[in-house]
Amino acid sequence: MPTDDLPETFHVTTDEQLRAVSNLTRHRIMAVLRFEPATITQIAQRVGLAKGSSSYHVRLLERAGLVKVVRTRKVRGVTERYYAMAARSIELPDPGPGQPDVLLRNAVADLEASPVDGERHVRMAHLRLTEEQFTELGARLQALADEYRTLSDPLLPDVSLVFALFRPAPRRQVEGDAQ
Template sequence: MVDQQEPPEDVFDVRTDEQLKAVGSLARHRVLRVLRDGPATITQIAERLGIAKGSSNHHVKVLAKAGLVHVVETRQVRGVTERYYAIAAKAIRLPSAGDGSTEHLVRHALADMEASPNVDQRLVHLKHARLSVSAFDAFKVKVRALAEELAAASDPAEPAADLLLAFYRPNDPLAAERAAAEDRPGSTDSESGGE
């Protein structure tokens, strides 16, 4: 029996603690990765990830309860009902930073990168800069456009490629000192400029 299969939504917004916990697991993150390639059964997921069928079943059930995956097709095979699960959305949007959700995303992406056998197909680069507010905002637009360009170039028939972007303002004690010096009454450029 084939159920009515609708295309996944564009974005699933994680809103509850249950949903955040579901996506917070590296194993479930990898289950979602498998399902991004198309619907699969518990057994197929287990085989692709090299995990026990019981473990695959547990993780899929947690994701289904949270609304992140759902059954899209059932088939009778030798008296057993096979359920095909699919992702609920093409992308998952985590709550705003500050609640630890970004940490999960970065940790999972790094774990996937470390586990990848394709060391020769990896680019990792960290660059430090000092930018004005307007320059920071301009780069943010460019970085977002790069991610969109990658999404547009995606071809389901080709091997997977992930892009993790983190463009942020780090803790900056020097900037805080400069701002405090500028706020002091009677401060001059020579006082805040250093030696």
């Protein structure tokens, strides 16, 4: 499927769409469909699900508009559907105060499930930046991710890149804390 036909971004705007992307299994299904279309059977094999479960989750994603059928073919009298993402990327709304960040929650679950003997680069850095530096760093990180996304080859193994640049909530001083 040519990715030139895909919209750049799908904006999650409804509760149904947010529920669809909030589920870790559906998040992993969308990761399978990131680079190439796949059938229910192929999705089930790659995610490690039963075909029935895979079909259920794909139907929810399709109903929410996040994936779509991009081609069909007849195989021994049965119509086989190939599903693909509805856009190159998905943009989630910012979580409300006190609400979990779905993207980061799923990323942490994927990181925890990744092979511990494989190469991983995980780092957290605390910085002090001006508003201009903060904005510039965010733009540079996004540009770097976009650059490597264009270099992605569906024949190579998956790699996940997650970054979060944010200003943490002000730390409340606890009695006895030294400043």
